[in-house]
Each structure stands twice: as structure tokens, then as C-alpha cells.
Amino acid sequence: MTPQSAGGQTITHRTTARADARTATHPTGHRGSRGPSSLRPRLAPYLFSAPAMVLYVAFTVIPLGYAFGSSFFAQRLTGGGILGTRRTVFVWFENYAEVLTNASLVAGLGRLAIYGIIAVPLTLGLALVFALLLDADGTRFKRFGRTAIFIPYAVPGVVAALMWGFMYLPATSPFSHVTRALGLGTIGFLERDGLYGSIANITIWGGVGFNMLVIYTALRSIPHEMIEAARIDGAGEVQVALRIKVPLVGPAMVLTSIFALLGALQLYGEPAMLKPLTNSISTTWAPLMTIYRDAFVLDNLSSAAAASMVLALGTAAASLAVLAVVRRTSRRGMA
Amino acid sequence: MTTLTALRGTGRPSLRRGKVLPTLVLVLGAIYCLIPVAWVFVAVSKAPGELFSSFTFAPGTGLLQNVADLFSFGGGAYGMWALNSLLYAGLGGVLSTLVSASCGYALAKYDFAGGRIFFGALLAGLLIPGITLAVPQYLLLSDLQLAGTRWSVLLPSIISPFGIYLCKVFADGAVAQEALEAARIDGASEWRIFRSIVLPLMVPGMVTVFLLQFVGIWNNFLLPYIMLADQSTFPLTVGLNSLLNQGSGSPALYSLAIAGAAVAIVPLIALVLFLQRFWRLDLISGGVKG
Numbered sequence: 001m002t003p004q005s006a007g008g009q010t011i012t013h014r015t016t017a018r019a020d021a022r023t024a025t026h027p028t029g030h031r032g033s034r035g036p037s038s039l040r041p042r043l044a045p046y047l048f049s050a051p052a053m054v055l056y057v058a059f060t061v062i063p064l065g066y067a068f069g070s071s072f073f074a075q076r077l078t079g080g081g082i083l084g085t086r087r088t089v090f091v092w093f094e095n096y097a098e099v100l101t102n103a104s105l106v107a108g109l110g111r112l113a114i115y116g117i118i119a120v121p122l123t124l125g126l127a128l129v130f131a132l133l134l135d136a137d138g139t140r141f142k143r144f145g146r147t148a149i150f151i152p153y154a155v156p157g158v159v160a161a162l163m164w165g166f167m168y169l170p171a172t173s174p175f176s177h178v179t180r181a182l183g184l185g186t187i188g189f190l191e192r193d194g195l196y197g198s199i200a201n202i203t204i205w206g207g208v209g210f211n212m213l214v215i216y217t218a219l220r221s222i223p224h225e226m227i228e229a230a231r232i233d234g235a236g237e238v239q240v241a242l243r244i245k246v247p248l249v250g251p252a253m254v255l256t257s258i259f260a261l262l263g264a265l266q267l268y269g270e271p272a273m274l275k276p277l278t279n280s281i282s283t284t285w286a287p288l289m290t291i292y293r294d295a296f297v298l299d300n301l302s303s304a305a306a307a308s309m310v311l312a313l314g315t316a317a318a319s320l321a322v323l324a325v326v327r328r329t330s331r332r333g334m335a
Numbered sequence: 336m337t338t339l340t341a342l343r344g345t346g347r348p349s350l351r352r353g354k355v356l357p358t359l360v361l362v363l364g365a366i367y368c369l370i371p372v373a374w375v376f377v378a379v380s381k382a383p384g385e386l387f388s389s390f391t392f393a394p395g396t397g398l399l400q401n402v403a404d405l406f407s408f409g410g411g412a413y414g415m416w417a418l419n420s421l422l423y424a425g426l427g428g429v430l431s432t433l434v435s436a437s438c439g440y441a442l443a444k445y446d447f448a449g450g451r452i453f454f455g456a457l458l459a460g461l462l463i464p465g466i467t468l469a470v471p472q473y474l475l476l477s478d479l480q481l482a483g484t485r486w487s488v489l490l491p492s493i494i495s496p497f498g499i500y501l502c503k504v505f506a507d508g509a510v511a512q513e514a515l516e517a518a519r520i521d522g523a524s525e526w527r528i529f530r531s532i533v534l535p536l537m538v539p540g541m542v543t544v545f546l547l548q549f550v551g552i553w554n555n556f557l558l559p560y561i562m563l564a565d566q567s568t569f570p571l572t573v574g575l576n577s578l579l580n581q582g583s584g585s586p587a588l589y590s591l592a593i594a595g596a597a598v599a600i601v602p603l604i605a606l607v608l609f610l611q612r613f614w615r616l617d618l619i620s621g622g623v624k625g
Binding site for chain 2: 041042044045046047048049051052053055056058059060061062063064066067070126129130133134136138139140141142144145147148149150151152153154155156157158159160162163164166167172174205208209213214217218221252255262265266268269272273276277288291292295296301304305308309311312315316319
């Protein structure tokens with residue numbers, strides 16, 4: 001053998017080792033060779049996932065456990081008189097009972113529900129409509145439409161709230177400017193009842209573009225023959241959209257609706273940003289605002305922990321409910 | 336003139352209506368999405384007095400003054416916020432992408448004890464609302480003397496269950512098991528395989544994850560709002576909120592806030608439009624074939 005084939009020799013050796021590894025399951029295969037262990041890496045996957053695991057434990061598992069634990073404790077004054085000492089005591093489900101009977105938090109959950117019922121279906125519905133229009137044959141200005149509708153994705157929620165906030169504010173609103181000129185008066189965007197629509201509008205505006213692109217991408221992966229076949233059978237553009245396209249983008253719709261739901265339940269930045277512009281938003285308008293106030297203004301961490309656990313459970317329950325409904329309907333569709 | 340003839344030439348009116356309606360709806364949607372952006376760019380050109388007096392879509396005369404005021408406000412606080420946002424989103428996005436890529440690759444291509452459990456835990460983590468974690472994260476980091484520092488925003492931003500999920504899905508489809516086996520036979524170390532074979536194959540997926548993370552961190556409000564107290568560490572979102580809260584109803588401040596919003600969205604819109612073509616959204620919509 002020539003010196004140049006040294007590398008080749010290694011390869012041959014390794015190939016034998018691999019062959020050994022393959023026969024290792026065989027009773028006659030030898031054990032303890034270096035080959036199999038170097039070919040079936042044991043340590044590598046742990047090293048590759050270690051950074052993620054460490055960060056996940058540090059910033060998700062431990063905080064969650066901490067929140068869960070502290071939701072069962074409370075600061076209590078013990079001993080008599082004004083000079084009683086503050087001690088942390090185990091109170092079972094007392095914090096939870098307080099949370100669920102806390103009028104401002106329950107009212108906040110009610111407001112959140114109204115907001116969510118407006119925002120989530122409209123975001124997804126509009127996203128689906130725009131995606132279908134982008135995918136339809138006759139539509140013009142597709143590039144312009146796609147780019148323009150996607151632009152709000154790049155605008156932070158609080159900046160969007162600031163921009164819309166000034167467009168709602170009676171003194172600067174272009175819409176109220178027009179209605180006043182027509183003698184219809186100012187639109188109550190920031191009044192108590194108008195707020196639901198106004199805040200929903202901000203998140204719909206921010207969310208439609210991204211969801212539209214996700215659904216549109218799913219639409220484009222539908223085999224062209226399928227749509228051609230339906231057309232040959234005499235289906236119109238609308239029928240093709242409703243009977244073929246919509247059912248086939250189901251998985252993308254499920255994912256986007258769960259994300260939209262999760263986003264809706266975590267409403268915070270938009271009402272917080274509109275707050276300086278109107279008196280109709282209290283410090284407890286959204287549940288997260290109450291939790292923030294409890295934790296950082298009132299320094300009542302156990303109550304905040306219990307409330308955030310309730311919200312986390314509610315979020316998980318809502319997402320699982322969406323999944324269950326989807327699974328049932330898709331099974332019915334199969335049958 | 337030519338377009339008009341062409342339109343007329345398309346023949347049957349029913350066909351024409353079928354094209355006009357979808358186009359109209361799409362254009363209306365586009366206008367709806369552009370109105371606030373257009374409004375904020377017009378409003379930024381108005382001197383504080385003009386903001387309340389002139390018609391809202393008429394341009395004003397105070398553009399340069401407003402921008403100058405914005406950058407001199409609070410001793411250059413706005414520029415500092417912008418740099419902070421860039422630091423959090425840029426560095427956080429890069430680190431998050433690398434952590435997600437290596438973990439996603441491990442979950443996709445190795446069969447190891449605990450891998451499945453970890454993946455399940457990650458998916459469950461997607462369902463946990465931010466505030467549930469933000470409050471205890473704050474307490475944890477204040478115990479470590481890190482709350483209020485830039486680390487307190489950077490570190491929690493690095494871990495992204497969704498990013499890991501996308502990288503796993505992408506690695507499943509893009510990295511061939513045979514290529515890994517062949518490299519092992521040639522004696523390449525696992526690290527070398529990851530660096531020179533896997534990472535180049537995963538670039539399209541990683542660009543998508545980076546963009547999602549960059550925009551997500553840039554747009555995040557709650558985490559920095561809870562963690563930070565010192566103005567000089569604020570990102571743009573928290574900075575603009577503090578600006579608006581400093582005195583309600585003062586027209587000068589409104590002009591500053593509007594200028595702040597206008598300047599803040601320019602680089603991000605440019606970035607998203609430029610990088611739009613590199614997106615692999617089929618990762619999310621479930622179109623990736625293994």
C-alpha cells in the first residue's frame with residue numbers, strides 16, 4: 001500500500017466497525033469495540049440540546065414551579081396590635097378563592113372575553129379571505145396587496161396602539177374629523193363601549209398579515225391537478241375555494257387559531273398604551289393589567305401568582321378545546 | 336387607455352365582475368393596513384400646533400424640527416432606546432437561532448433518552464402565557480442580582496420553544512440521515528458534522544427562525560417593561576410608553592410620541608420587506624415534506 005492510501009485505510013477500518021455495529025445485535029457479534037460507540041453517539045445529542053434545556057429549565061420550568069408554589073402561600077400579619085410581624089404562611093387555596101371572587105379581575109376576564117370574541121374570528125376570517133384572494137386566478141395587484149397587508153406585522157403592538165390611539169383621539173382623529181364635517185359628531189372610539197372594537201381593531205390590524213401569509217403558503221402547496229379536476233367538473237372559483245382549498249388548509253388554520261387565541265388571552269400592551277389617552281381604561285381593564293398591578297404596585301405576589309396560574313390553566317384549556325373541536329370535525333369530515 | 340381596452344376586451348361581463356370584486360376586496364384590505372402608517376408619516380411632519388388644527392391627512396411643516404426634538408429628548412434617550420432594541424433583538428435573535436438549531440437538530444436526528452420528553456415539555460411551554468413566567472422570572476433574576484440589567488431581557492429571550500419546534504421540523508426534512516452516516520464513516524466528529532454538514536443545510540429554516548425571533552423580541556413589551564427600571568436600558572417599546580406616560584395631554588409630547596412611532600417602524604418595515612423572500616413559512620403552515 002502506498003502512503004497516500006492511509007486515509008483510505010481509516011475508512012476501511014471504520015467501515016468494518018460499522019459492519020460490526022450492524023451485527024452487534026447478532027449473538028455472534030463482538031462487544032465492547034470502539035467502533036459502535038463512536039458511530040452511535042451517546043453524548044452528542046445531550047450536548048447539542050444542553051443550551052436549550054438549561055435555558056428552558058431556568059426560564060420556564062423553575063419560574064412556573066415557583067409561581068405554582070407561591071400561589072399557595074400568603075403574607076400574613078401575626079401577633080397582636082399594630083406591630084404584628086409579617087410572616088409567609090401556607091394558605092391552601094385561599095389565594096385562588098380570592099382571585100375567583102375578585103370583582104375587578106372577574107370583570108377584566110369578562111372584558112377579555114368580549115374582546116377575544118371580536119378579535120380572534122375576525123383576524124382569522126380576514127386572513128383566510130385575503131389568502132384565498134391571493135391564491136385565486138382573477139385577482140389583480142397581488143404583490144401590492146400581499147406586501148401592504150403584511151406590513152403591520154413589522155409594527156410593534158404598542159407602537160400600533162400609539163398610532164391607532166392618535167387616530168381614535170377626538171382632537172387628532174381623521175375619522176372623527178370627517179364625521180364632524182358631516183355633522184355626525186365625534187366617534188367614541190375611546191369611550192367605554194367603543195373600546196372593545198377599538199382595541200380589537202389594533203390587534204386585528206397587526207395580526208391579519210402574518211396569518212394570511214401562513215395560510216397562503218399552505219394554499220400554494222395544494223396540488224394543482226386537484227384544483228384543475230374540480231374546475232373541469234364545473235366548480236366555480238368560489239366553490240373551489242370553499243370545497244377544496246379551505247378543508248385542505250385545515251392544519252394551518254388550527255395552528256394560526258391557537259396562536260391567535262394565545263395572543264388574545266395575553267392582551268396587555270395595547271390597553272396599557274391607550275391608557276394615557278382616555279379615562280375609560282382603568283388599571284384593571286385587562287386581567288394581565290390586574291396581575292401586573294398586584295405584583296409590582298401592590299406587592300401582593302401570591303395573589304398575582306394565583307391569578308397567573310388561573311390564566312395559564314384557562315389558556316391551556318382553551319387551546320386544548322380548539323384542538324378537540326378540530327379533531328372531531330376533521331374525523332367527521334373523513335367519515 | 337390601453338388597460339381600458341384590454342379590460343373591455345376580456346369579454347363576458349360575468350367574468351369581469353369575478354375579477355373586479357376580489358381585486359377590490361384585496362385593495363381595500365391593503366388600504367386598511369396602510370392607513371395608520373400613512374397617517375403617522377403625515378403626522379410626523381406637523382409642528383405641534385398643526386397637529387390639532389389642520390386636517391389630519393394634510394402634511395405640515397415641522398418634520399425636521401420634530402425629528403430633531405425626538406433625538407434630543409432626554410439627552411438622546413431615543414437613540415439609546417433604538418440601540419437597546421437593536422441589541423436585544425439582534426443578539427437575542429442570533430443566540431436564539433443557534434440554540435434552536437442545535438437543539439432542533441438533536442431532537443430530529445438522534446434517538447436519545449429524554450429527547451421525546453423534552454420535546455413534549457417544549458410544546459407544552461408554547462401554551463404558557465408570558466405573564467405567568469414574567470413575574471417569577473423577575474423574582475428569580477432579582478435573586479441573581481440581574482433584574483434591571485440588560486441580561487434580564489436578553490437571557491429569557493434566547494429560549495424559544497416555537498423556534499426549536501420549527502428547527503426540528505426543518506431538520507427532519509432537510510438533513511438526510513445517509514449524509515450523517517457517511518460523514519461518521521469518514522471519521523468526522525459529531526461537532527464537525529453539525530458545523531460543516533448540518534448547519535449549511537439548515538440555513539433557510541434558521542433565517543425564518545431568526546426573523547420570527549428578531550421581530551418577536553423587537554416588538555416585545557411586557558418582558559422589558561417588567562424587568563427594567565432604568566431609562567437607559569429601555570428598548571423602543573418601553574421607552575415610547577414611558578414617553579407617553581410622562582404627561583398626558585401635552586401637545587408637545589404628542590408630537591414627540593408620534594415622531595417616535597414613525598421613526599421606530601421605518602427600519603423594521605424595511606428589514607421585513609427585504610427579508611420577506613427568504614421566509615420559509617411552509618414550516619409553519621405544515622407544508623414541509625419529510
